[in-house]
Amino acid sequence: MRLPKGIYGITDDSYNVKNHVDAAKVFLEGGVRIIQYRRKEGSIRQMLNEAKEIRKLCNQYGAVMIVDDRVDIAVLSDADGVHVGLEDAPVDEVKRRFSGIIIGASASTVDEAKEGEKAGADYLGAGSIFPSPTKPDYRILGLEGLRRVVQSVSIPVYAIGGVTLESIPAIKATGAWGAAVISGILAAKDPLEMAKRFVKAWDEA
Amino acid sequence: MRLPKGIYGITDDSYNVKNHVDAAKVFLEGGVRIIQYRRKEGSIRQMLNEAKEIRKLCNQYGAVMIVDDRVDIAVLSDADGVHVGLEDAPVDEVKRRFSGIIIGASASTVDEAKEGEKAGADYLGAGSIFPSPTKPDYRILGLEGLRRVVQSVSIPVYAIGGVTLESIPAIKATGAWGAAVISGILAAKDPLEMAKRFVKAWDEA
Numbered sequence: 001m002r003l004p005k006g007i008y009g010i011t012d013d014s015y016n017v018k019n020h021v022d023a024a025k026v027f028l029e030g031g032v033r034i035i036q037y038r039r040k041e042g043s044i045r046q047m048l049n050e051a052k053e054i055r056k057l058c059n060q061y062g063a064v065m066i067v068d069d070r071v072d073i074a075v076l077s078d079a080d081g082v083h084v085g086l087e088d089a090p091v092d093e094v095k096r097r098f099s100g101i102i103i104g105a106s107a108s109t110v111d112e113a114k115e116g117e118k119a120g121a122d123y124l125g126a127g128s129i130f131p132s133p134t135k136p137d138y139r140i141l142g143l144e145g146l147r148r149v150v151q152s153v154s155i156p157v158y159a160i161g162g163v164t165l166e167s168i169p170a171i172k173a174t175g176a177w178g179a180a181v182i183s184g185i186l187a188a189k190d191p192l193e194m195a196k197r198f199v200k201a202w203d204e205a
Numbered sequence: 206m207r208l209p210k211g212i213y214g215i216t217d218d219s220y221n222v223k224n225h226v227d228a229a230k231v232f233l234e235g236g237v238r239i240i241q242y243r244r245k246e247g248s249i250r251q252m253l254n255e256a257k258e259i260r261k262l263c264n265q266y267g268a269v270m271i272v273d274d275r276v277d278i279a280v281l282s283d284a285d286g287v288h289v290g291l292e293d294a295p296v297d298e299v300k301r302r303f304s305g306i307i308i309g310a311s312a313s314t315v316d317e318a319k320e321g322e323k324a325g326a327d328y329l330g331a332g333s334i335f336p337s338p339t340k341p342d343y344r345i346l347g348l349e350g351l352r353r354v355v356q357s358v359s360i361p362v363y364a365i366g367g368v369t370l371e372s373i374p375a376i377k378a379t380g381a382w383g384a385a386v387i388s389g390i391l392a393a394k395d396p397l398e399m400a401k402r403f404v405k406a407w408d409e410a
């Protein structure tokens with residue numbers, strides 16, 4: 001499966017959109033074509049039910065669906081992929097046991113990016129590009145770091161962390177495949193309008 | 206894979222044995238041949254590392270290894286099975302997506318037991334038999350309820366909840382396949398000695 005370029009929407013329920021399914025709707029209706037379901041708490045049954053809802057929506061819009069951290073939820077909801085961080089299952093082990101699933105890995109340095117690619121990741125989430133409200137203390141990669149990550153691997157790299165509308169042209173100019181957005185869209189006064197503006201900003205940059 | 210009869214040890218880290226791997230060791234050294242790794246919190250990486258340790262131990266003792274709730278951890282650690290409750294992934298969906306894995310289901314009533322069997326569960330955990338320190342408010346099935354559950358299904362039934370050394374003969378007399386023990390062993394002054402006594406009590410009942 002080819003990964004869509006451009007805006008990568010990550011769900012949340014703590015901003016102006018109050019649940020994960022509605023967050024996915026906002027992204028999709030706004031033109032986003034890759035969605036990550038990222039829920040950290042709740043029962044497996046709850047997560048699975050939400051993931052199935054989001055799977056249906058993604059199918060309607062022809063979008064790729066990724067689940068954060070949880071390969072069980074990803075497989076059971078028929079998601080396209082899973083995104084794993086350093087606290088999650090190792091990329092190579094997920095790849096060995098769950099063939100056919102897209103695996104995204106996180107990278108904050110060029111070394112982590114190369115390791116992720118070598119372990120078999122299909123794409124990288126590289127960041128934080130800027131300080132972000134979601135992960136304020138996270139290691140900052142910056143635009144120059146992003147450019148180096150993009151140049152050091154041959155898999156798609158999505159920028160993540162503190163991505164704003166204004167920063168989209170500079171992110172695209174690094175050669176990044178796309179940019180992951182959470183609060184930039186979900187905390188906006190009009191999230192749907194903002195989703196459209198992000199998508200447009202990427203397309204026109 | 207044939208499920209071992211007798212004592213079914215469930216790991217915990219809050220009694221006299223302070224971590225899950227040591228709890229598994231106590232059970233195995235005491236003669237228990239089916240172990241459930243039950244950890245509710247912590248990162249996926251942590252859980253996976255512990256599960257792999259317990260997998261190695263179970264291999265050394267020729268024991269069956271089950272993971273509670275999490276089919277991702279079960280698959281990635283090469284466990285034999287997963288135990289799912291009402292808040293977890295549905296039995297039939299796990300069975301469809303993860304072939305070859307043993308699936309245990311929880312039942313507190315005859316109806317739930319029949320549903321679990323029909324959905325494809327390979328065994329049941331039926332309880333609570335008695336009030337237990339682990340789940341004090343859980344629905345109480347009792348010995349007579351256990352007997353009815355055993356008679357209503359054709360898959361193995363492990364009794365769970367408040368199982369004491371003294372209750373083992375009465376539990377075995379219901380036709381139950383075995384009895385799950387947590388605090389009965391792990392909260393004992395000498396957990397290893399107590400594990401041996403439980404195993405012996407079952408064998409001699």
Ligand code: NI
Pocket residue numbers: 068069083084085088
């Ligand atoms: Ni993560």
